Amino acid sequence: MSITRKMILGYIILIFIPVLGFGYHYYTQTYGNLTRQFVESRQKILEQAYANMKSDFIRIQSVQRLLQYNPYVTDYLDGVYQTDADSVYALIRYIRPLYTQSLFANPEIESIVIYKMKNRVLPVTDLFRDQSLLNAQIEEKVEHLKPGKGLWIREEPEAAKPDLIYYQHIYNTQFTERIGLLEIRIRNSLIGNFYAAAGVEGNWHAFLLSPDGRPLNEGEAASALDEQTLHRLGQDDSAFFINRKSIVNGINIDELNVRVVVAGRAGEVFYSIKQRELILVTLIVLLLVGLSVAYYAMASTITKRILRLARFMRTLNNDNLRQHIIKPDKLDEKDEIGFLTATYNSMVQRVDELINNAHRAELRNKEAAYMVLQAQIKPHFLYNTLETIRMVAESNNDREAADISFWFGKLMRYSLSSKQDVTTLERELEMITFYLKIHKMRLQARLTYEIDVSVEAKHIACPRFILQPIVENSIVHGASAVLRPVHVRLQVEETPEEIRIRIEDNGPGIALDKLLAIQNQITNGSELRSEGEESRGIGIYNVSERIKSFFRGTSRLNLESRQGEGTCVTIIIDKGEAKNESIDRG
Known part of the structure; x- marks a missing residue:
């Protein structure tokens, strides 16, 4: 693999992939934290809206206590008034103002009706009705209500904003007998105000779920939510959750025995955020691509010179030691590659000189070997000559000349004939003895x-x-x-x-x-x-x-x-x- 590909591969592995991986991880973490904070804040808003609606429920339920503890109402329902005139007087003088006050204090109330349970009570169509006019199913549901307890009923159970009806019994003053059933009809504005306070507007939708998690209006829920979210609503009773498509907040309304779910599509809710994030990601990718191209261009300018030098070095051999040719406009560069090229040229020149010197040294060694071969004849000739002189001197009874020839021959043989520079101290002393004898012969008594x-x-x-x-x-x-x-x-x-x-x-x-x-x-x-x-x-x-x-x-x-x-x-x-x-x- 060439150095350029290695640099590109290293850039991809060490820089490009880690940057993208870190960016993606950072984006998902940031997006996840943002969406979770958003869902949690909406859940708090939903809980606050429910708290407000509960206070409305309590305020509406207080109408029953207002009527229960009013003696004119209990006397009227208990049949205390003997004549119709007394009943009409009490109704006009004391009871109807109480009705009017309750309607004025609670604008959500559409009507207040009491179903009387005694026949002798004078019926008034808009205020007091006979119990026989009560729906049998309603009568069955309220039959088991205990004193002080009421019942909230959705008039249209499948509607997203149903009208509500509140039922509670009214007892005599001793709370020993039921004398009436209070019916308070509530406009759907109460649920509408709750939805508005919970932020149900625009891309947000509200649904009512049964206690088993089934949407009461499946058609409307299916049009607004995907199948995965609907399935999770039936399986998961958590307060809120978010997936790739939907954001869901929910809360149980115990008074109505339903669960309110506020949902919105994640893509629509975070559309503006996603648009900005998409622009940011695009800019990062473009910047990374631009930097990659710039890095590649810079790496190419460096590696091309190295590759040219490497290709040139592969062509070198003993017969080809030419210098690397640099373009004239590149000769003055002082960077590391220029220094490497100049050093390489110096090295090639030096190697060429060393090869030539080695070649010349080899020729000189051959010549010296030839000269040594010739010189080997001379010591033998010298030894033979000295031996001849010694023999002639002895034959002429010239003992001194014979001794000098012998001593000098030993010295010459010791000097010229040994193949190594190491001897023994004994031989060294022997040669010194010969040397001193020769000088003694020359200097006589002076030595x-x-x-x-x-x-x-x-x-x-x-x-x-x-x-x-x-x-x-x-x-x-x-x-x-x-x-x-x-x-x-x-x-x-x-x-x-x-x-x-x-x-x-x-x-x-x-x-x-x-x-x-x-x-x-x-x-x-x-x-x-x-x-x-x-x-x-x-x-x-x-x-x-x-x-x-x-x-x-x-x-x-x-x-x-x-x-x-x-x-x-x-x-x-x-x-x-x-x-x-x-x-x-x-």
Whole structure:
């Protein structure tokens, strides 16, 4: 998968999908909280409307108490008045004003009628009626009413705004006998006011449900509610609920033995809110799409340059190390990709140089191998020549010439023939002996030497030529620099912790400033600036570094000297790090 597709996929997985998911979750949570708060507020309004209607019920029911405790009404219904004239007088003088006052105080009341239960009571058509005119079903329902209890009846049970009728008995003054049945007819404005207070207007509809949850007017309910909501109304008696299509609030009206449901379509109720939310969601989606396009364009400008560089790198091989060509208008870019391209060009150039250098080095190695092959003939010729000189000297009884030829041949064979840089201390001491004998032959009485070895030198491994440069310094800067005899002493001894090789002479010594310079070079590796002691300092410094590198640990070289008295060089070998191993003696 290309880097561009990876960036797009990463953008979709890490940004696009999470943003949409979070937006959708946030929208649903916000919408859910908003709708729930809305439904709860409407439920409180519905409960307040019902509380107001209950107070209206109580106010209307108080008419019965007003009539019950009026002596003229009870006397009239109980047949106390003996003549019609007395009855008419009481009716006009005391009872009818009471009726008028009740109707005026309760505008919802359409009519007030009392059904008399005694025959001797004078009937008045609009106020008092004979009990025989009462509906038999109503009479059966009110038969079992207890004193102080009334009955509310819906005149049209299936109507959404039915007229209401209230029935309650009126008793004699001793409450021992029923003397009348009060009927109060209520206009449907009472239910209408309740609906208005509950917010039933516009897109909201009110329905009456039976105690078992069945709509009393199924046709009207079916036209306003979907089947899912109707089914839930029959199964769920919760105060309110909301689904994707409907918002439903309900409350039980115990006086009428019904449940009032106020419902509205969610889409119509939240139409304006949904319109604004739709616009907001559209803007977010458009913004996200715009940002995605901008991100893709920006990513493309970055990845295209990387892809071009990657395609170019795939074409490279040992025979094709050309630099990546950048357009002239892009050469001055200082961004990371430009830096990467410039670094890549430098790397390719360097690799090309290294390959060429390696090729040239390979040619030089082949040439050097050829030269080494040629040079192998020269040492053998030199050894044979020295051996011939020694044999001729011995045949002529020239012992000194024979010895010098023998010693020099050993030194040359030791110098040129060994294939490795490691030898034993025994062989190193042997070569020093030959070296001193040659110089003794040259300097005669001006040079004396002494070699004292008290260790098993053949078991101690060491680098080659760690003693020869020091002995050479004692002869060149000691015996050759003065006319008096110089004695060189080489002593090898050991302790439980270390081996000490001590080389000392009684030559002219080293001046103090030069001695400090050489000691500083040995200790710190600093550059020796004194030209007079440069060769001595470099030789001792090289020996010191070889000792430290080979023996490691606390192995070191110490230099001591006093001007006019001589010089002493001590090589200290840490026995814990010394290498005891077999060495090629060839």
